[in-house]
Amino acid sequence: MDLKQLEYMIKIAEENNITKASEKLFITQSALNQQLLKLEKELGTQLFVRSRNNWHLTQAGKIYVESAKNMLRIKKDTYNQIHDIIEIKEGHLVIGLTPERGIEMFAAIYPIFYKKYPKVKIDLVELPVKKQQVEILQGNIDIGFLTLQEFQKTNDKYIHLCNENIILGVPYTHPLAHLGGRFGDPLPEISLKLLENDSFAVMQKGSTLRDIFNHLIIEENVSPHILLETRSCHTLFEMVAQGICCAVFPITYAKPDSAVSYFSINQHPVWEVAASYKKDSYLSHAAKYLISVATDYWLEKVR
Missing domain, CATH: 3.40.190.290 (D-Maltodextrin-Binding Protein; domain 2)
Structure with a gap:
């Protein structure tokens, strides 16, 4: 199975538009459309209902995209585990931050993280707590740094910071x-x-x-x-x-x-500062280190 093809279909579904998806993927719309048509021919059914400005998934498309996301998560977890075993300090983390203070925290802790993991690429996503939780559940965010109360927690994993x-x-x-x-x-x-x-x-x-x-x-x-x-x-x-x-x-x-x-x-009243990640996903050494540095930051802030 072509993993690139999985990424292509996920991006079309996220953008609800093949033109926007091709721009985000840095490939031509024609090439992306060919990949889609090839896949639909192989499956024997359409994955998207096409319209001029709004493409949406068919029932088959929903099954395919959900499975595609799971397969890419398995690939990422597998690579992270192997990199940790052989101590390759490389990888990619998508970090969720609450607006305002999340980015303040990251600016303070990233220089410390960078000294140990200079080859780990990080993408930052600023979202409110509830939207982060949705993205974590869907596997789009590796670690979310959240402030919340106990009753607001989902079934994903939470690490207490302070x-x-x-x-x-x-x-x-x-x-x-x-x-x-x-x-x-x-x-x-x-x-x-x-x-x-x-x-x-x-x-x-x-x-x-x-x-x-x-x-x-x-x-x-x-x-x-x-x-x-x-x-x-x-x-x-x-x-x-x-x-x-x-x-x-x-x-x-x-x-x-x-x-x-x-x-x-x-x-x-109190709220908890916590790091959250998807249930059953693998937390890499780099991710664990970032969380430990964030813990030190918050303990110093509330001391």
Whole structure:
């Protein structure tokens, strides 16, 4: 079986368009179409329903593409195992990162990884947690670095890196600010019930942090005013530091010498920083090393 042919069919399915697929594969559309027609003739059935702008898989096509992905995963796992046995420090890793802090982490740890594995090619994919989990399940991401809670875990594998406290920040001008703590000090507890009339900046719907915030306010039976929704925890912190509103955010975003008073929330919410990979897939030595370096990074951040 021609493994290139498997890659070609998967790419057409991903792009839903043979023209776009040929561009991504760096081959001509004519050559790619010939490969498809040859395969369909061999199988005795069409793999795609063709239309001008949207190709989609037939039932036979779905079976073929799913099997093709499995075969390519088996090939990759086999090569990784053999390379590890004979200590060839080469390969290819697709790494999933959460937007914003994921790339910050990678920029910090990659120089360490590169010194040991300079010939391992890495592709970075920035996606929210739930979308990463879909890509991991489908075998498109080798390792995903995620922040999540226990109930959000799928049946894939998870390696614990650290736990991170979720805290409340209020501006210095807030009436309760004098009861709060400074960065690095033990933080006094507070109930969000006391801030039910305040405005909050929150993460966008669907994010792990937004789910945590929603759970907290449901528990307290409060509905604070949502002033701003964002995709950035840095923005959450800055809204508090600028005296605009309150926010709930991970403790690693807190800064010293800022105009923010910090509280521990009485439910003591935390989320887990974890590395995830597909169940039953092989984790190469390079992948394990990258995870160990990431663990050191996060333990230093939350210390």
